[in-house]
Amino acid sequence: MTRDQMTDPDSRTDTQATDGGRESLANNDLEGSTPTTEPLVDSSIDVDDSTGPSGSEGRTVIESRDLDVYYDDVQALQSVDIEIPAEQVTAIIGPSGCGKSTFLRCINRMNDLVDAARVDGELRFEGKNVYDDDVDPVVLRRKIGMVFQAPNPFPKSIYDNVTYGLDVQGVDGDYDEIVEDALRRAALWDEVKDQLDSSGLDLSGGQQQRLCIARAIAPDPDVILMDEPASALDPVATSKIEDLIEDLAEEYTVVIVTHNMQQAARISDKTAVFLTGGELVEFDDTDKIFENPEHDRVEDYITGKFG
Ligand SMILES: Nc1ncnc2c1ncn2[C@@H]1O[C@H](COP(=O)(O)OP(=O)(O)O)[C@@H](O)[C@H]1O
Ligand SMILES: [Mg+2]
Numbered sequence: 655m656t657r658d659q660m661t662d663p664d665s666r667t668d669t670q671a672t673d674g675g676r677e678s679l680a681n682n683d684l685e686g687s688t689p690t691t692e693p694l695v696d697s698s699i700d701v702d703d704s705t706g707p708s709g710s711e712g713r714t715v716i717e718s719r720d721l722d723v724y725y726d727d728v729q730a731l732q733s734v735d736i737e738i739p740a741e742q743v744t745a746i747i748g749p750s751g752c753g754k755s756t757f758l759r760c761i762n763r764m765n766d767l768v769d770a771a772r773v774d775g776e777l778r779f780e781g782k783n784v785y786d787d788d789v790d791p792v793v794l795r796r797k798i799g800m801v802f803q804a805p806n807p808f809p810k811s812i813y814d815n816v817t818y819g820l821d822v823q824g825v826d827g828d829y830d831e832i833v834e835d836a837l838r839r840a841a842l843w844d845e846v847k848d849q850l851d852s853s854g855l856d857l858s859g860g861q862q863q864r865l866c867i868a869r870a871i872a873p874d875p876d877v878i879l880m881d882e883p884a885s886a887l888d889p890v891a892t893s894k895i896e897d898l899i900e901d902l903a904e905e906y907t908v909v910i911v912t913h914n915m916q917q918a919a920r921i922s923d924k925t926a927v928f929l930t931g932g933e934l935v936e937f938d939d940t941d942k943i944f945e946n947p948e949h950d951r952v953e954d955y956i957t958g959k960f961g
Contacts, residue, residue, distance in 0.1 A: 660899025662838040699750050714762055715877060715907045723756050723932070730756045731932040733775070740922070743899060743908045745940065747915055747924035749955070753813075753932035754911040758879050762798035763791040763911065795821050803882040805862035807854030807869075812846050814839075815854040815865055819873040832872055839905075840868035841898050851901030852881040865898065867898065871906075878902060880910040884917070896921050915956060927952045 669740040671827040700900065717725045731753045739743050746754045756765065763784055765771040776783045784794055796819070807815050819825075833850070839841040842864040846857070854865050863883060870878055880899070885891040899921050902908055912918050918925050925943040927936045929951055936943060936952045947953050 662879070663940045666895045670944075671806040676856065681837050693952065711739070713740045714738065715780060716909070717776075717781075718757075718760070719776040719778070721757075721760060721773070721777055723753070723760060723774075725768070725770040729932060730823045731760075734932075734934045736926060736934060736937055738907065738909060740907050741903060741905065741912060742923040743921055744901045744924040744926065745918035746911045746926045747918050747927060748928035749930060750913065752928040753929050754883050754928055756932070757934075758800075758881050758926065761877070761879055762795045762800060763789075764800065766796075782915045794824070796825075796873045797875050798877040798879060799873065799875040800878070800879045801866050801870050801881070801883050804886050805859055805866050807857070807865050809853065809855055811856070812854050813850040813866060816868050818869055820925055825873055833868075834870040836868040837865075839871050839896065839902070842868055849861050850925050858891070859886050860894055863887060863891070864897060864898065867902075869944055871902075875906065877907045877909065880908065882911055882913060885913065890915075915944075924935070927955065929955065 689760075715735040716736075718734050718736050721731055721734040722729065725754075734757060745937065746757060748754055756771075758766045759771075760766075760773055760777050761779070761784070765773060773785060777785060779794070779798065781788070785792075799819070808818060810818070813833055816836050819827050820829065822828070825959060834843060837846060842861060845861060847864075854862065857865060863886075867878075867883075883899075884895045887895065892899045896917065901909055903923070904911055910918075910922065922940045924937065926941045927943060927949075936947055936949050939946075943952065944956060949955065
């Protein structure tokens with residue numbers, strides 16, 4: 655099987671609409687978070703900023719061990735073990751409802767904002783369990799930014815959208831410089847540099863999503879989580895986002911949920927396949943997953959036998 659022959663079972667049944675609303679809501683809840691300053695999560699986290707892009711690529715940044723998540727009595731993730739490498743793109747694929755978004759939200763503790771959610775097991779970031787009592791989720795989310803399915807800029811200027819996370823976190827610095835840098839990294843600067851005071855909501859959908867990426871980048875995170883970031887966009891805007899994601903992985907660890915298998919195959923280095931019941935069935939190099947997976951269930955999913 656080649657990548658081009660793959661089908662995309664999820665595209666036949668898009669049940670993501672309610673999902674996106676829930677997540678956007680969760681994101682906006684961050685507005686109520688308490689501003690915090692350094693030190694980051696906890697002094698025992700030894701984030702080695704001296705390792706540049708080339709030095710740290712491939713090192714494990716995020717690791718889960720025996721991770722279970724429940725919504726009230728319903729189990730959404732079952733004993734997930736994974737090690738996500740630095741400065742690569744890791745894709746999370748699987749049918750609707752298999753727990754992809756739930757897993758992503760564990761990484762920066764966005765599930766804290768869901769009352770029914772309960773997390774067991776460990777989720778380590780740079781070796782530190784993010785569920786330890788001494789971890790401040792607001793500080794954690796500065797290191798692990800997030801971009802959602804539906805572009806959700808705030809009803810503020812383009813400039814203020816980018817500086818939003820800095821304000822929340824009480825980050826010092828030359829905001830003009832940070833805004834330009836974040837917009838450049840998000841491949842949006844040239845399109846908006848003369849209209850930084852106009853509303854983020856006046857941009858096209860694809861531009862809005864790149865603005866949200868700039869907003870996530872501005873506080874200088876280590877990890878960027880993306881939950882179906884292109885699924886609401888047209889093909890041209892999608893292709894720009896895909897190019898951007900590959901560029902971002904030069905400097906950031908990117909974890910992207912996608913229901914589009916061709917997209918996972920195109921842009922990711924590693925692919926994790928979750929299947930119904932919240933089980934991580936296979937995690938490997940993307941080429942291996944799509945060309946010669948170990949598990950029949952993964953092969954069946956990828957070839958479109960079910961979804
Ligand atoms: N906030 C929530 N409250 C209750 N159940 C939820 C909530 N979010 C997700 N679930 C349930 O958890 C399971 C996994 O959902 P989700 O992580 O959104 O899957 P995916 O992103 O793969 O579509 C589903 O059965 C879903 O209905
Ligand atoms: Mg989802």
